[in-house]
Amino acid sequence: MIGPLGGCIVGPLLLAAACLLLPSRLARWFALAGGLGVLGCGALLVADFAARPGADFRWLEQHDWSRAFGAAFTFGVDGPAALMLLLAGLTTAIATVAAWQQSDRPRLYHALVLVLLAALAAVFTALDLLLFYVAWEAVLLPMLPLIGLFGGEQRRYAATKFFVYTLAASVMLLAVLLLLWNSQPADGRSVAVPSVVAAAHVDPVHGTLHGLVLQGPAAAPRVHVPRGFDLRHLALQADAFAAVPLFGTTLAVLGLLAVLLACLVKLPAVPLHTWLPHAHVQAPTAVSVLLAGVLLKLGVFGLWRIGLPLFPSAAAAAAPALGALGLAGILWGAWAALGQSDLKRLVAYASVSHLGFCLLGLASGTAAGIAGALVFSFAHGLSSALLFLLVGVLYDRAHHRRADGFGGLARPMPVFAWLLLLGALAGASLPALAVFPGEFLVLTASFTAAAPFPAFAAAATLSGILSAAYLLWTVKRVAYGPLRHGEQAAFGDCDGRERAALLPVAVLLVVFGLWPKPLVDAVRPACELLAALLQGRSA
């Protein structure tokens, strides 16, 4: 029987089939239903984790796949995954509303969005590495046509680049998968359970850890881990992977490198980011919303789920380099955004800059930093969605996106101008808007982390100047001053459909800006567990 998490994957797939088979006017309703369904599951889970904080996995379900490979359809959600699931559902719903009037092949379009949602939900809920990998790659399949068929003039170039770049970066994951399988003894392995893991995960009723029977004294429990791909079992064998020699180094180091390559391209980290501006500029508005809102977060989530827990010792060693990459992304992205004339490209580079904070927070290895990175990911989904939607509003009216081709729109379009200001202020990390808590946590955590992270944090504070400069400059150029182009006086303000997409995002930005506690509480225990594991390794 399929549980709710399986439903988050199967449901959208069934709805996608329905989109293709049933009349086209129903397709958007199916896409909306899919998004809202996942949104509901995510919201329930986040509420659950916020009310009963814990580092455990919830809503676990398992279905047979391949016993020979030790692979199974294992689903489960921890706090960060709940947050991401919520974000995936929310963004899909918003993007669907934004594409409500899709006239070009609507059935195909909405079916692709639903397939994308299913793949995303699978990534966020998979607890099996093989399943994770399949879902990770499956995300690309709907994205290729979504950009390549529905995009702008250079859509073929952008879609090809996006697909080849991200695929090439993640194929090495498959090699790691096989190496991990090969390094496990056929009859499994007896491993010591770190006390923090035992404290966080042991089922008090049955005395088991992820279904594994505990052995030995309670102070130093051991478990017998079967050979397979269950991520929870793999994480228990982290020390064993760090001891497997491979090509002159260890499996853990090479494994981390492969995961990093896959995740840093997705994130994207400078200098692996140049696919992003093309993809964003060419993608239709709603697809940009999905791309910035959720797809970039795959990079954060991959590091969270695979990179850091499976290879903690290598990750601890690589932390300064990762932090430096994060800082490079923050500053390079900000300055590149400052130099853009195309509004969509500007927002794309703002994303590059912002996702640098996620990398910095994850690399800091502190609970607050990791929690900040995850909450920041969620908030960035909202703020970037708002900005891309607003650029879309402009494009629908003016059919161009040149920043210098607008001016004084606050008179004819007041609601648009206020929302643009809100989005810009959120992106500039104003307190009381949702991006601020995550960014503040990442910064303060980096100040309290070991050297060189305080120096990274000090340099990262420059982003506050730069983001305010380029985002508010955009507001000034587009919305304020006298009307520069007479015909724009006739532009209508955001209509009902546009407001239906924009206002929920704006409201959530304010709500989670004033009250981020549930988000942070939901992820914190899991972050503390990971931070403890990382610090145990680096010490």
Added chain:
Amino acid sequence: MSAGTTSVLLLALPAAAAVLCACLRSARAAHAVAAAAMLVATLLAVPMAVEVVGSGAVVVGPHATWLDLGRFTLGVGTMVDPTGAVLAAIVALLATVVLVFNAWYMHDEPLAARFPWQFCLFAAAMQGVVLADNLFLLFCCWELVGLGSYLLIGFWFDRPAAADDAGYQARKGSGARGVLEHRLSPSHAQWKAFVMNRVGDAGFLVGIGALLAVSLQTGAEGDVLSFARLAALPTADLSAASLFGLSGESLLVLAALGLFCGAVGKSAQFPLLGWLPDAMQGPTTASSILHAATMVAAGVFLVARCLPLFPPDALAVVGWLGAFTCLFAASIACVQWDLKAVLAWSTVSQLGLMFAGLGAGAAAGGGEAAVAHLFTHAFAKCLLFLCAGAVIHGCHGHQDLARLGGLWRRMPVTAAFALAAVLALGGAPWFAGFVSKDAILAAALAAAKVPGGPGFGPFLLACAGSLLTAVYLLRWWLRIFAGRERQLEVTQAAHDPPRAVLAVLVLLVPATMAAPWTFGDWLPLPHGPEHATATTVALVLLALGSAIALVVWLLAPRAGRDLAAQLARVLRPLHTACAELWGVERAFDLLFTRGLGRGLAAVVARLDLGGERRLAALELDGAPRPLPASLDGVVDGLARGCADVGRAGALLHGGRVGVYLAIALGALALAVLVGWSA
């Protein structure tokens, strides 16, 4: 009602009023709601201030944990100490007055309904800064104060740049120099204010981060950023703390300078001062609160609040920079012709004087002196701006000191109020500024005598600044109100504001007098031997400055020529430098806006994706291969390389029998060769 509960209401009332007013379409209703909320806040705040000042105790209000991060928490809560209580009351009172004044001032302004909610947001954020019980909440409200100023400065968001604005050109100060008119507009001024403040805030964040790191390294946990916990930091054992290779007290110096950096931005100190004169693009009523009790006051308040955290080295920096700004801005104020610009630079100068006082340190009584001057300055500056607003309103927007004059006949009450404010600000005896400015000079003098202190530099700079203060303030008043009317078409329609408005304005007048501020001994101003010296010095400077201003003004008409112009000719290089703002605006523009901003951004953007031509040619098949001069070009180059390898390989499988035969023979030869050598 306890002070703790009142403090929450002081925050909640303006915030609620802001939300409510944002929903109102009618300007009258919105002003009424906002003014009512502020009036209630004033009526709550004044008794609270009296109570707290009377007891001298720090009252801790409600506190909640905003985020719990295990090792530390971030909290939201209020606390009320005498300084905070008085400032909160001043904010509420001045906000009420300004709102009432604004209802009249903007009676024919189509956008007037926007003013109250933005104004209330501004006031609420400032109350947050004043009443926050921890540095984190203070920072959040600090940023929201920045938002409030952003909104109010850009109130007339659709005005063009000053160079293209016929109205601005007709009414601007004559001989306005140093102003980049092609860039001066409300929408640019608001951007500039926000971004310049963010420059300071970057330092503020480093300061917070350093304090947090030091606290955690010394074993603290919980709400480590609360002021109660931070105050204990200087006496704690800091030997375990280290950050950026610094340790011990030098870490505190770093943290203190970080906080001061934030204050430099918010309070428009050198070199982050260019935004404040530009902020005059906002409504005069917004300026009157921005220059008095909110925004710029926040920086001084922050340093005063965190003064225990400032080691002597950091204090010396504060004192020197403040005193330098005091003189620097006063020199500029002397040669301005725009009536609001004089007041703007005056604010910068007076804030510098406050920092000079703070830099003298708590031991010399600098903290109390600076705070006292913050209070007296708030009333005087608010009143001055409201009078300026009345003048501008009466003269249809004209604000050129060269064309105004003789207005005391047409608006006698305004002239009297403005004179009271001028005397208060200039530090005339029996007026409020006399008390507080003396205290600052005395504190600076006391600090100068301490070995290892900042030395006599800050004191001397502050003295020079005080001299010029008397000059420019008197010049300002004389040029507007005294003498004959220079241009009748400008001034003939001027009149005092209606009685109801004057009745509210008159509330501010007693506060410009000395008596209320010396009533009781709630602010223990320094009364050492330095005090007598400082009083003498201040009086001599005041007399000298007033004499200069009077002589220049009196002699001007009789000589047939304007003596000011003559003086300007003699002192031309100095005059030019002052009028050009000592080049600081242009330098800032060149270095940051064009250099590090646009220039570097263009380079980065070019290195990242390549130029527009490359981007336009991406989709064209058979487009010439540009050199991979950009990051993205390198990626494409790699992709092309792979494709070329593939194409080369494809040649081998092209179906040509000759190629296959050659491959087969080559392989055979290779096999034979290898076999033989083996």
